[in-house]
Amino acid sequence: MNELIKKGQLANEAKIALANLSSVDKNKALDRVAHALIEHQDVLLEANQLDIMHAEENGVKGTLIDRLTLTESRIHAMAEGIAKIIKLDDPIGEVLGMKKQPNGLEIGQRVVPLGVIGIIYEARPNVTVDAFALCFKTGNAVILRGGKEAIHSNMKIVEVIREALRQVDMPVDAVSLIEDTSRETATDMMKLNDYLDVLIPRGGAGLIQAVVHNSTVPVIETGVGNCHIYVDQEADLTMATDILVNAKTQRPGVCNACESLVVHEAVADAFLPEACTQLKAFQVDIVGDASSQRIVPTIGAAEEADYGTEYLDYKLSVKIVKDLDEAIKHINRYNTKHSEAIITENYTHARRFLDEVDAAAVYVNASTRFTDGFEFGFGAEIGISTQKLHARGPMGLKELTTTKYIIYGNGQIRV
Amino acid sequence: MNELIKKGQLANEAKIALANLSSVDKNKALDRVAHALIEHQDVLLEANQLDIMHAEENGVKGTLIDRLTLTESRIHAMAEGIAKIIKLDDPIGEVLGMKKQPNGLEIGQRVVPLGVIGIIYEARPNVTVDAFALCFKTGNAVILRGGKEAIHSNMKIVEVIREALRQVDMPVDAVSLIEDTSRETATDMMKLNDYLDVLIPRGGAGLIQAVVHNSTVPVIETGVGNCHIYVDQEADLTMATDILVNAKTQRPGVCNACESLVVHEAVADAFLPEACTQLKAFQVDIVGDASSQRIVPTIGAAEEADYGTEYLDYKLSVKIVKDLDEAIKHINRYNTKHSEAIITENYTHARRFLDEVDAAAVYVNASTRFTDGFEFGFGAEIGISTQKLHARGPMGLKELTTTKYIIYGNGQIRV
Incomplete structure (x- = not known):
């Protein structure tokens, strides 16, 4: 003292x-x-x-x-x-x-x-x-x-x-x-x-x-960032895959890396298999809920605690939701108020995500990895x-x- | 709970x-x-x-x-x-x-x-x-x-x-x-x-x-406001008296009221007797250091603790200082970082007071009583x-x- x-x-x-x-x-x-x-x-x-x-x-x-x-x-x-x-x-x-x-x-x-x-x-x-x-x-x-x-x-x-x-x-x-x-x-x-x-x-x-x-x-x-990417039912799925892979693997040890994927059930079948294949190429360990495991059998079982974990590693949790309301509720429950992204072509969904998700940075159609002083244009932080x-x-x-x-x-x- | x-x-x-x-x-x-x-x-x-x-x-x-x-x-x-x-x-x-x-x-x-x-x-x-x-x-x-x-x-x-x-x-x-x-x-x-x-x-x-x-x-x-008025050696003494009396007596129970007077020794003889007479007309109890008591015998003896007290009442502490440095040091030591004022006609002294006094609001030639949302022009606070x-x-x-x-x-x- x-x-x-x-x-x-x-x-x-x-x-x-x-x-x-x-x-x-x-x-x-x-x-x-x-x-x-x-x-x-x-x-x-x-x-x-x-x-x-x-x-x-x-x-x-x-x-x-x-x-x-x-x-x-x-x-x-x-x-x-x-x-x-x-x-x-x-x-x-x-x-x-x-x-x-x-x-x-x-x-x-x-x-x-x-x-x-x-x-x-x-x-x-x-x-x-x-x-x-x-x-x-x-x-x-x-x-x-x-x-x-x-x-x-x-x-x-x-x-x-x-x-x-x-x-x-x-x-x-x-x-x-x-x-x-x-x-x-x-x-x-x-x-x-x-x-x-x-x-x-x-x-x-x-x-x-x-x-x-x-x-x-x-x-x-x-700093603590349990960041989500939500793939909406009206997402461009190729864009969604590119953004997900980037946000998860480009530098997994940092706070703005993606830790959790949320997918609308209407596009889960079309989106998850290809996304998981690309993530597996980077040795990403994927755990998810029962619905996601039915679509991609190599997905491990997620515990409740996974959704609240900032892995800072090649690991991702997956949650399938029935609509935007459930996605927003899930994210607001588990996030650390750092950076969150929606991938969608729907105007109203994009606006609702920006309005209702509580976080320091909320993105439409971009990787969460941009949340830093240099990328935001004001230098060292x-x-x-x-x-x-x-x-x-x-x-x-x-x-x-x-x-x-x-x-x-x-x-x-x-x- | x-x-x-x-x-x-x-x-x-x-x-x-x-x-x-x-x-x-x-x-x-x-x-x-x-x-x-x-x-x-x-x-x-x-x-x-x-x-x-x-x-x-x-x-x-x-x-x-x-x-x-x-x-x-x-x-x-x-x-x-x-x-x-x-x-x-x-x-x-x-x-x-x-x-x-x-x-x-x-x-x-x-x-x-x-x-x-x-x-x-x-x-x-x-x-x-x-x-x-x-x-x-x-x-x-x-x-x-x-x-x-x-x-x-x-x-x-x-x-x-x-x-x-x-x-x-x-x-x-x-x-x-x-x-x-x-x-x-x-x-x-x-x-x-x-x-x-x-x-x-x-x-x-x-x-x-x-x-x-x-x-x-x-x-x-x-809210806590142990606010000072410093009367500089180059103050307009009539203005100083008016501001002091206003800041002390206009509403003594509020946080932006003046609680302590700091006076440059060069003007203490000319300033204190008249200021104290005007304050006494409002039944203000005045305590001060030995030098101030020598000038105005009705001033009571201040304890160290007086300088750190927000009276919220018809009471005032007085300190005589040898220069602006001592005034600023005294204020930065005892204030609660609320509102502080200098009364001076000297350009450099005014600037130094604004630069060096650490408080939410620092005044030149005005009453500390103005620190509130309505007076600052943005309404209820x-x-x-x-x-x-x-x-x-x-x-x-x-x-x-x-x-x-x-x-x-x-x-x-x-x-």
């Missing part, structure tokens, strides 16, 4: 200066950080080796070690990520909707940083750089609490960033890392209301639910919000800001 | 229909509710009498009984409040920033309701009507949990509203009241993540802090947000909405 409070205080002392930096100065500092990461790649790789060694000793599985691993090219990619953030417009300082009121007061909403952002994440050192750069560009201080497997890499990365900031006379407490990676510290961080304006978890469903259910600091819930407060969908720079009302008067009093 | 879950489920079943109502239908229903309240004023007054009788038996103090009391004219005022909300523009359904991406996807952000809003409040029956009307106009279902002192009034009001909704074929579960007013139920409501999209506390500092520190449902923190996520400052209809991305494709897959 001492470490949290100390770093919380330092971040809060830094935040006013950070809020008032010019874009030119912020971009100059980010550029220095990008170069510093490359200049210090040897020490970064060395620290990372230590993490990898410990992970291997502790029997951490291969995919996790892959996420943990830094290479020269990955360090360059981190630096290039910063370069992209430098190019984005700085949202801070814009005054929205300034108007003169009848009594002469001029009232406008100025875009300002949130203040101090806490980020709890897993063993991915690239998040350390990425989260810092997005927060810094928007004038926020950030307190990072990464997974224990990446602690040596993270400590070295944050040291390099802070030293780079020092060189260009920027407040070094713009970024700090919680070095105590115990579970208790993470829990304490969720109660740090006096020092954190917002807490953003980045990682798997377990981490996110732990933060949502324990944090009294305002949270932005991100800190996560995909699946909650309704503050931000919904991909969170770019704008979502790391708030507003303050500024009011110019000349002696007005209230009568 | 059973009552909460049952009403939570019903509200969630109603929310999709509510989200897709036309403005015409919503306004028609609100108009029916406004008339129904007046038609049933006798039963409302009768139920209210029961609450007042119990409150008097339990020795509840006069100001609270006043807030609890309904009269014919107050019921008419509630109906007129609904009429004003009917006249406001409905924000639901607008699509923001729809653009065609390079791959042909058309992506826009549609304004949609939050879903189900929980409101925890004290013994003010007018909040029951007001909160329902604002939530209904924005297509949200609302679950109300009012203070136990007003339970009979609230039950009858909600019964009248639901009956009016039934008459015009609207989903009656647009509004429900938690009838179990135990503390445990309030605490359980703060954990109702599966059924509530947001929880808004309305009331005093104790209630709001209890909700902020216990709720895992996303909260919008409202559900509260003044003092947090940074989602909404900051007066929360009108727009702040009761979120967005969903809607995406029109023609077969796009991700490559």
Whole structure:
């Protein structure tokens, strides 16, 4: 707790200066950080080796070690990520909707940083750089609490960033890392209301639910995506197959991948056999309800729990429904409010799906895989919000800001 | 807990229909509710009498009984409040920033309701009507949990509203009241993540802090205002006195009233005696630091705790500072991020105050009393947000909405 409070205080002392930096100065500092990461790649790789060694000793599985691993090219990619953030417009300082009121007061909403952002994440050192750069560009201080497997890499990365900031006379407490990676510290961080304006978890469903259910600091819930594709009775079935195969197999480990297929019973016979054949070519494990098993005997039996599972893998659940109402009801029951798609040529069905499905992104005739900051046209993102407060969908720079009302008067009093 | 879950489920079943109502239908229903309240004023007054009788038996103090009391004219005022909300523009359904991406996807952000809003409040029956009307106009279902002192009034009001909704074929579960007013139920409501999209506390500092520190449902923190007026060394002292007296005395029981005066030492001698004389004419109790007591001997001694107290009464704390830096630091330390004002003729000081004071509304040369929805030009409000996520400052209809991305494709897959 001492470490949290100390770093919380330092971040809060830094935040006013950070809020008032010019874009030119912020971009100059980010550029220095990008170069510093490359200049210090040897020490970064060395620290990372230590993490990898410990992970291997502790029997951490291969995919996790892959996420943990830094290479020269990955360090360059981190630096290039910063370069992209430098190019984005700085949202801070814009005054929205300034108007003169009848009594002469001029009232406008100025875009300002949130203040101090806490980020709890897993063993991915690239998040350390990425989260810092997005927060810094928007004038926020950030307190990072990464997974224990990446602690040596993270400590070295944050040291390099802070030293780079020092060189260009920027407040070094713009970024700090919680070095105590115990579970208790993470829990304490969720109660740090006096020092954190917002807490953003980045990682798997377990981490996110732990933060949502324990944090009294305002949270932005991100990432878990139990995404559906609904093939309507009036779908173009070739388009439906292409979109399904893409959304399931193009990159199955990400949150906007399709996890569940919902099919109207009128087209199930015509659609499922070919779709399953194409999915099987990618070794997709398919489980479904009894009706789907009757049409495609190789489909395994789905349990109730399958419909609520984000597999993040080559696996798909299938549900056959009698109409659009049942499809919408099923999706609203099991989805995580991330991304949902209908494939249809019917105008009214498309509109009803857009109106009635409750999710951050609702698609007609396109793959759910497009839900991200770059595809939506606003660049790097800190996560995909699946909650309704503050931000919904991909969170770019704008979502790391708030507003303050500024009011110019000349002696007005209230009568 | 059973009552909460049952009403939570019903509200969630109603929310999709509510989200897709036309403005015409919503306004028609609100108009029916406004008339129904007046038609049933006798039963409302009768139920209210029961609450007042119990409150008097339990020795509840006069100001609270006043807030609890309904009269014919107050019921008419509630109906007129609904009429004003009917006249406001409905924000639901607008699509923001729809653009065609390079791959042909058309992506826009549609304004949609939050879903189900929980409101925890004290013994003010007018909040029951007001909160329902604002939530209904924005297509949200609302679950109300009012203070136990007003339970009979609230039950009858909600019964009248639901009956009016039934008459015009609207989903009656647009509004429900938690009838179990135990503390445990309030605490359980703060954990109702599966059924509530947001929880808004309305009331005093104790209630709001209890909700902020216990709720895992996303909260919008409202209302507590420890507001300062800083009289700069280059202030027009007559303007400063007028603004201070107005902000302190025009309505001392509200959140945007001034609670603390900060004065530059260079003008303290010239400013304080006259300002204190004018405040004393309103029986304002003034406490201050040693320097202020030397200038005006009738000023009492301020304790450290005074600077952190929202008096909501004819009382004011005074602090003399040596410069603008100290003023800003003092304000950022003790304020509740509500409304803060500087009185100055100095351009750079005004700009620095706007830049560096962290609050929902920052004023130059005007009374803090202007922070409310009507004065800011957007009508009725559900509260003044003092947090940074989602909404900051007066929360009108727009702040009761979120967005969903809607995406029109023609077969796009991700490559």
